[in-house]
Amino acid sequence: MADQERKQTRRTESESDAEVIEEIDTAVGEELTERIDDLLDEIDSVLEENAEEFVKNYVQKGGE
């Protein structure tokens, strides 16, 4: 019984959430793209310079 009540509450909440999400959907998408852009910019700032030369010279001896 208690379980059933909880499920119902959850469903009601998610229904109202869905409406809100629909309204701001584009804003969320833009924010996500911006966040990924920021992360990629940050990664670019620490990425090894002269990648081409570095990966060409990266040779390891086999092991184990």
Place this chain on the structure above:
Amino acid sequence: MAIHKVLGTETEYGITIRNQAEFNPVLGSSMVINSYAGGRARIQWSFEEETPGRDARGFGFEGAGPADLDSGLVNVVLTNGARLYVDHAHPEYSTPECYDPLEATLYDKAGEVVLARAAAAAQALLGDDERMMIHKNNSDGKGNSYGTHENYLLARELPFNDIVRHFTTFLVTRQVYTGSGKLGAENGRQQTEFQLSQRADFFEEEVGLETTLKRPIINTRDEPHGDASKYRRLHVIIGDANMSETQTFLKLGTAALMLSALEDGALPEALALADPVNSVWGVSHDLTLRRSLELADGRTATPIELQWQYHEWAHKYAQVADLDPVFERVLGEWERILTDLETDPLSAADRLDWVAKYRLLLDYRERDGLAWDDPKAKMLALQYHDVDPARGLYYKLARAGRIARLFDDEQVSAAVNEPPTRTRAYFRGECVSRYATELVAANWDSLVFDVGEEALKRVPMMEPLRGGRELVSDLLDRSESAADLVRALGGDDG
């Protein structure tokens, strides 16, 4: 009842010195380990008991010889009970013996911190424009591979052929959640843009003793580092080095659970593949995860379907077996990862290295049109594994919240110095901390002390679960010196 699955990992790290024209990886690795050990106790590893040429199938010694070709190289034991050494041309870190898969994951992560600190210390010896760089990866993209091995304690009475029959297909199909991701293909395998595993292209045999050439899916090295009449140590060489904590936990947890089930006879059927060796790279090259594999009996199934079968058997087994509660967590993570990989593989980017790396490359493709074979893509894929916390891209993604953590940085730092408390690694690590000047050598199953008498004193530790805190902490507290300790133990003359 299956024996307790004491376990651990060993990882050979990639090493290079930027802007050093005559870079020598053996010297570079020695420099890294000496720099780390320099400020700490330098206890030598002893090889007396090691026999890597012994074959578990019981037919003698292939390539027997000196216990270890590198025994003259730098080789130290740390206060956390781990071993840090030069293996071939790589710095290698072996975790201490751990009590469960979660603890083994923590000590595997502690290894990254050890190597990062060691590289930073070695930096002081380099020229201004040179930089020591260490990567926790398994391939240079040019046909050279180096290993990440897992070790599991098994009962000696388990017939080795049972391991081969039951475990091979499990190891081949687990790649969907154990791979660290790689651009391109190597070792003559069919070209591909991106694949799940760093190591898959290098496996060429089903069973064998080799680890450097013709690598086998099941490795037969029989070196138990314990009482050989009771134990085996299964040496699994087919895994990738993982950065993701969840992934290492899954890799170790599922294997330990499967091996326990196997020991207890809880795997009803051996699912044999028609062509195990070609299935290794076949699974790794299939990013859809939907291509079916052919079984020896003519049936077909996808890697995920086969993993679901193993999950079902393991789940049933866990209902009746008296297992550590950590295995409930293993089963839960296992179920979640298979569900997510089946629905949308990209949804596992917060838990799996191959997915996190792939998604990062997709983000760059979308933003910059970055091609798969662009040197920048190769750089991104390599730098994902850099152990420098400021430069390593795994750490960047984890700090940005894109990858889930199981531990915080304080827990990992503590594991760099302190040993696990429920295995003999506790005794080893504590002896390194407390009796550094008298401890002259250590290995997995013994310690050797010089207590100022004519003969060295050797303390054997043949039981991996004996020597934990509960058993020995009083004894250690009572022993001010190693001489006191040896006297209390009644140790043998060396």
